[in-house]
Amino acid sequence: MSGRVIVITSGKGGVGKTTTSANIGTALAKAGQKVVLIDTDIGLRNLDLLLGLENRIVYTIVDVVEERCKLKQALVKDKKNPNLNLLAAAQTRDKSALSQEHLKSICDELKEEYDFILVDCPAGIEQGFQNAVAGATEAIVVTTPEMSAVRDADRIIGLLEAKEEIESYKLLLNRVRPSMIQSNDMMSVEDVVDILSCGLIGIIPEDTGIITSTNKGEPIVNDEKALAGMAYQNVAKRILGEEVEFLNLEEPKSFVEKIKNFFTKLFGKEQG
Amino acid sequence: MSEKGFLENGFIIDLSNAKSAADIILELSDILDLPDAKGKNICLKLNDIDLNKSQIMSINSLISSMGSTLAFVSTNSNTTKDSAESLDIKISELKNEIEVQELDESTPEADEEDNEYSTQSYETLDYEDLEEEEEENEIEELKEAEILLEDLGELDEITVEVSDEEALTETVSYPSYSEDDELEEEKPMEEKEEEKEKSENEDTSKLPTLYLRQNLRSGQTMSYDGNILLVGDTNPGSEIIAKGDITVWGVLGGIAHAGARGNETATIRALKLNAIQLRISGCYARRPDTDNIPYIQRSNQFIPEEAMIENNEIIIHKINEID
Numbered sequence: 202m203s204g205r206v207i208v209i210t211s212g213k214g215g216v217g218k219t220t221t222s223a224n225i226g227t228a229l230a231k232a233g234q235k236v237v238l239i240d241t242d243i244g245l246r247n248l249d250l251l252l253g254l255e256n257r258i259v260y261t262i263v264d265v266v267e268e269r270c271k272l273k274q275a276l277v278k279d280k281k282n283p284n285l286n287l288l289a290a291a292q293t294r295d296k297s298a299l300s301q302e303h304l305k306s307i308c309d310e311l312k313e314e315y316d317f318i319l320v321d322c323p324a325g326i327e328q329g330f331q332n333a334v335a336g337a338t339e340a341i342v343v344t345t346p347e348m349s350a351v352r353d354a355d356r357i358i359g360l361l362e363a364k365e366e367i368e369s370y371k372l373l374l375n376r377v378r379p380s381m382i383q384s385n386d387m388m389s390v391e392d393v394v395d396i397l398s399c400g401l402i403g404i405i406p407e408d409t410g411i412i413t414s415t416n417k418g419e420p421i422v423n424d425e426k427a428l429a430g431m432a433y434q435n436v437a438k439r440i441l442g443e444e445v446e447f448l449n450l451e452e453p454k455s456f457v458e459k460i461k462n463f464f465t466k467l468f469g470k471e472q473g
Numbered sequence: 474m475s476e477k478g479f480l481e482n483g484f485i486i487d488l489s490n491a492k493s494a495a496d497i498i499l500e501l502s503d504i505l506d507l508p509d510a511k512g513k514n515i516c517l518k519l520n521d522i523d524l525n526k527s528q529i530m531s532i533n534s535l536i537s538s539m540g541s542t543l544a545f546v547s548t549n550s551n552t553t554k555d556s557a558e559s560l561d562i563k564i565s566e567l568k569n570e571i572e573v574q575e576l577d578e579s580t581p582e583a584d585e586e587d588n589e590y591s592t593q594s595y596e597t598l599d600y601e602d603l604e605e606e607e608e609e610n611e612i613e614e615l616k617e618a619e620i621l622l623e624d625l626g627e628l629d630e631i632t633v634e635v636s637d638e639e640a641l642t643e644t645v646s647y648p649s650y651s652e653d654d655e656l657e658e659e660k661p662m663e664e665k666e667e668e669k670e671k672s673e674n675e676d677t678s679k680l681p682t683l684y685l686r687q688n689l690r691s692g693q694t695m696s697y698d699g700n701i702l703l704v705g706d707t708n709p710g711s712e713i714i715a716k717g718d719i720t721v722w723g724v725l726g727g728i729a730h731a732g733a734r735g736n737e738t739a740t741i742r743a744l745k746l747n748a749i750q751l752r753i754s755g756c757y758a759r760r761p762d763t764d765n766i767p768y769i770q771r772s773n774q775f776i777p778e779e780a781m782i783e784n785n786e787i788i789i790h791k792i793n794e795i796d
Contacts, residue, residue, distance in 0.1 A: 300499075
């Protein structure tokens with residue numbers, strides 16, 4: 202078996218790489234895929250917090266590369282879904298503790314047994330980014346509809362294109378506020394896609410639920426009612442090759458409309 | 474890629490391809506890890522790279538922690554020369570040709586490079602020999618002080634130095650000191666096991682104690698070969714590791730590891746025990762998932778608690794419940 206190695210990157214910090222990694226990983230695991238999430242943000246690890254696995258980490262990726270433990274021992278199983286595994290970053294070290302070869306060999310080893318290896322990339326384009334990208338063959342570029350994030354995404358796409366190993370990359374637009382787009386205060390999805398000329402794999406609406414889910418250590422895809430959760434679920438389906446329409450993000454005005462919207466969405470999904 | 478030369482008890486390391494101080498430290502820690510690289514007088518061959526004083530200092534301390542000495546530096550850069558000289562490290566020119574014995578790992582091409590090594594460095598190495606004996610004694614002491622913790626893989630976080638002023642400051646490693654993490658190196662297995670028997674279940678009240686007034690933040694590690702008394706908080710993401718007991722006068726929120734060399738009588742106590750993980754000797758306990766809230770709940774009413782091993786499990790008592 203040979204799994205797919207997907208790096209989740211953005212260039213700019215704070216656009217939601219880690220949230221995206223946690224949610225896509227959880228959604229894929231829920232769909233029955235065997236998933237490993239690798240946190241490469243050594244020294245500033247967060248992925249374990251988002252998954253609520255902080256208290257279970259004994260070994261980290263640095264222990265693996267420095268051969269203090271086997272790769273298997275360092276994988277932390279998720280509380281709910283045994284298909285989901287986390288390879289945590291070390292908190293007391295920095296990015297120089299890893300090299301591109303380390304990541305490559307770890308990904309190659311994991312590929313044999315798992316369907317998906319999602320690599321959560323640190324912000325920036327320095328060694329941390331180079332390490333994270335080293336083992337991957339696909340990339341998801343996360344950006345928000347802000348000029349600065351789009352600029353950085355453009356830079357990252359340029360770097361990804363220069364890498365022979367990266368066969369395909371897709372854009373994920375995060376923290377979209379339909380109301381602001383309507384009032385012309387925010388770049389629209391089309392604007393961003395235009396600027397970056399890159400295939401879109403998902404549009405995630407801004408959702409205050411993300412904050413609570415982060416604090417609870419529970420990815421938002423586990424919340425069936427949350428719009429952002431549904432959007433992430435759709436991203437996972439698209440990764441698996443299903444054709445899913447993008448969510449209609451226009452905020453319904455009344456409660457009744459909300460419900461109506463929800464049902465039409467469900468119905469639409471079944472057809473797709 | 475680097476070539477390694479061998480000059481009696483001297484040891485030349487060619488890092489002329491290194492682009493940054495981080496490269497050098499990475500390469501060095503790999504090379505010095507080889508069993509042949511212990512207790513040597515090291516000559517560092519650097520090309521044009523500019524190193525400042527603190528970079529050379531950290532390279533120097535890396536080498537000495539691996540049981541070797543940085544005897545001299547060969548470089549084309551004036552900056553590096555100046556900073557090395559200010560630290561009393563000799564500058565070598567490496568001009569004349571001398572036949573050099575190779576280590577197993579050297580590549581065939583190493584020959585050509587090695588021929589550049591000079592008589593000057595050779596002589597200086599001889600001179601350094603005189604100090605060799607002293608050096609060896611020191612290394613033995615260090616080895617004796619090595620610790621065992623392979624179960625939890627925390628071994629290299631624990632510093633080797635014991636109980637002198639300097640060691641105390643060095644035991645606190647901040648993220649920016651990342652090189653320091655690589656300083657403490659694993660020693661062969663047999664030594665570790667002997668050491669384990671010696672230090673097992675020793676009376677912790679007889680160990681030296683490190684007293685500190687500060688907070689330990691995420692990413693910071695504090696380790697000491699004795700007891701630790703910390704007046705302040707430790708935050709999630711920090712690690713506190715002691716050979717003996719750990720006492721925190723404040724909130725314990727990170728990872729705490731007492732009896733890190735295999736002492737099962739060690740205890741951990743804090744005004745508020747909110748640790749992500751508690752480890753005593755080889756036992757391990759984690760914070761319940763229900764309490765797994767990533768921020769410390771500050772409270773004016775702390776309940777002092779103490780954790781200890783009972784029947785191979787970590788048990789937490791309220792302090793006033795213990796007789």
